[in-house]
Amino acid sequence: MTNSDLTGKTAIVTGASRGIGLATAQALATAGANVVLTSRKQEAADAAAAQIVGSAIGVGAHAVEEDQARACIERTLETFGSLDILVNNAGTNPAFGPLVNQDHGRFAKTMDVNLWAPLLWTGLATEAWMGAHGGSVINTASIGGLGHEAGIGMYNASKAALIYVTKQLALELSPRIRVNAVAPGVVRTKLAEALWKEHEAQVSASTALNRIGEPDDVASAIAFLASDAASWITGETMVIDGGQRLGDALQYRSGASVGV
Template sequence: MQRFEGRVALVTGASRGIGFAIAQRLVAEGASVVLTGRKQDTLDAAVATLTAEHGADRVLAVAGKVDDPEHRTAAIAATLERFGRLDHLVNNAGINPVYGPVLEIDLTALHKILAVNVVAALEWTRDAVAAGLGAGGGASVLSTASAAGLAASPGIAAYGVSKAALMNLTAQLAVELAPRVRVNAVAPAVVRTRLGAALYEGREQQVAARYPLGRIGEPVDVAGPAAFLLSDDAAWVTGQTLVIDGGASVAPTG
């Protein structure tokens, strides 16, 4: 018996990177999965890959912006129409458009970061629950936070602020949605993705040396923990953020 057989999951920001790795893992473990992302062509490629890997007609893509209410409504409606239910929501889509000190940040950019990384997660969760997530047993929500939200993160300060808020939102939602829906988060450190590239490209060895496990993360490193937290194996885990960072956050800095 696979952990996600008969279950339906929706993963935002799933055309590549961590979101794709999570979707791939859920499909491999039996779930039907709806992927969202901004671009139809990269989404189509993701769907083709997953369909080819599993020869299964269990994958659907809906293109749109994660902070667009119409897209959100359409994606949830498409999920119910195609698969008839929604058991798991993965708030994975996130942006990091600016670098530099938080005191110098462009406020329009800051509002955009918070809209996508925090407010959208709340709205997707609210609407998913309204659409029936939690009506059956075993429902869960997972958000992709970041180790950048655990402490000061020079250079990506605004991103860190948004991810700290997302972790607290996780705890708030866990308490409010208990006992029907479990809500947890993962907090990865630097992972080999397009979003993370600026943090390691050209100096990967130097970055990896700061990690006790001696390497930066790969998207698949996040998929295993994500699947665990979404599954019934974590049936008594809620409100938690699981740090996935090769030990970086407990190692001394400098």
């Protein structure tokens, strides 16, 4: 067994019906884990689980509904006997536009799904298994939580808070449970379509690695953080953005920044 092998471990990935969650479930299964994929709809969760090459089940569970989260964790333990890895991946962005134009409904939905749900699921997983046996929790944050961007301030505030919470939980749940986050840049998924679909070539060209991300790019980093290969890493937020946060790569490639 290598230290990135997850054979015998069990993972829950919330929001795994498509995108980064589905790719993460496959990466964890490929590494040997049993995987539980959640979606708001049982059929979508089942359909996603059926795509996984490996050991997987689908569970319908709205990430914010405590009863559904509790039932999902119970089903996981009944089916596979442990809960070693929790990926809090379900996310939403219903609140475009300036912060001062938001209303409480959009604020509450954003914060509930992106911030409260990871706290809820981490607490339940700790109580049901990880507190006694240890575990690894990975939260899907965003590079948006590390800076400022026009139009998505509410979403970014929720991800900034999730990065804070990741560090706080890493301390509170130490030393048995590691808690880390990933902060993806623009990834080819439905949630982020507004950020890439109409202008992919432009976004790619301005990124150091010259492309937007694919769900697998994030999934492999999550699988690493879940595994013993990351056994001395906790409270960290791993940026996975193809170099997007470095700045506009096009200026450098064109030689515009070369000094005289």
